[in-house]
Amino acid sequence: MSNLNPAYVIIPFKQLLANCHNNVLLGLRLVEKIDKFPDPTNEELQLIQIQLSLGNRASDISQTKELFKRWLLINGFEDIHSCIRTTLERLFVFKAIENQLNDNPSLAIEGVEPDLKIRANKFNYPDLLNAVHTELKDTLTYERHLKTINKARNCLVHRNGVIEIKDCNNDQKDKLIIVGNRFKMFFKKGDEEVLAEVGKSGPENAALMLGAEEFNIEFNIGDKLDITLKQFIDILNTCIFFNADVEEKIKGKKT
Numbered sequence: 169m170s171n172l173n174p175a176y177v178i179i180p181f182k183q184l185l186a187n188c189h190n191n192v193l194l195g196l197r198l199v200e201k202i203d204k205f206p207d208p209t210n211e212e213l214q215l216i217q218i219q220l221s222l223g224n225r226a227s228d229i230s231q232t233k234e235l236f237k238r239w240l241l242i243n244g245f246e247d248i249h250s251c252i253r254t255t256l257e258r259l260f261v262f263k264a265i266e267n268q269l270n271d272n273p274s275l276a277i278e279g280v281e282p283d284l285k286i287r288a289n290k291f292n293y294p295d296l297l298n299a300v301h302t303e304l305k306d307t308l309t310y311e312r313h314l315k316t317i318n319k320a321r322n323c324l325v326h327r328n329g330v331i332e333i334k335d336c337n338n339d340q341k342d343k344l345i346i347v348g349n350r351f352k353m354f355f356k357k358g359d360e361e362v363l364a365e366v367g368k369s370g371p372e373n374a375a376l377m378l379g380a381e382e383f384n385i386e387f388n389i390g391d392k393l394d395i396t397l398k399q400f401i402d403i404l405n406t407c408i409f410f411n412a413d414v415e416e417k418i419k420g421k422k423t
Contacts, residue, residue, distance in 0.1 A: 172265060172277065174418045177258040181411040184251035188404060192244035196397040199237045204229055238329055241395055245321040248407060252314055256296050257288035259414055263303035293318065309413045313406050316347045320393060329393040336389065344393070346385040348406035353378055380409070 261284045269275050291299055301307055308314070316337060323335040323344065335344045353364040355374035362371055385399055395403070 180251045180254040195240040242324045249321045260288045310410045331387045331391045344387045349409045350402040350405035
């Protein structure tokens with residue numbers, strides 16, 4: 169960032185959406201659609217024969233789907249975590265430089281930027297959030313949501329997706345609750361709201377509206393953190409709201 173460029177802060181989010189659409193969403197869609205193995209290629213048949221000769225039994229389809237889905241979710245949540253982390257670090261650097269420029273318009277950005285980047289990279293997640301708040305002189309609208317998504321990511325990465333007490337974030341410490349914000353399309357006629365469904369027409373003379381709603385995904389201790397394709401898309405919706413909030417904070421507007 170040789171100059172104060174807001175796009176520098178937002179770029180990771182665009183990369184996140186591209187990665188998830190090309191990889192994670194495609195994989196989750198396949199997991200939910202297939203119920204039998206595709207026919208193996210000749211090369212795979214050779215590998216299977218080698219496995220059998222070594223005493224390794226091939227997995228059944230349900231076990232393979234479970235392992236593949238867990239791998240997809242780990243990669244998906246890691247992509248989200250990396251995107252949010254990078255965005256927060258860049259937001260900290262951007263706002264810190266902006267605040268210093270307000271006090272010293274002749275400030276040489278290239279002189280302070282490297283040290284700020286190093287500081288941002290060394291923060292743990294809670295301290296990074298606090299540092300961002302300090303520079304923003306405000307809080308992030310979706311901070312609570314981000315913390316629950318990060319909890320889920322930690323469970324997947326460090327505990328193989330099985331919920332333990334350290335993952336729980338409710339008052340009773342017996343549930344992991346992912347909190348998010350998602351888009352909703354609905355028909356509105358007077359005070360009546362009807363959820364819009366693809367391929368179905370709405371009430372006559374009703375306006376099609378786009379809104380938002382908060383959602384929860386709950387898991388008990390001992391549960392596997394099993395996220396469906398729809399739920400993962402909802403979590404990506406939350407990232408869209410987070411990105412919009414960051415853009416507004418950069419512009420100095422309230423959301």
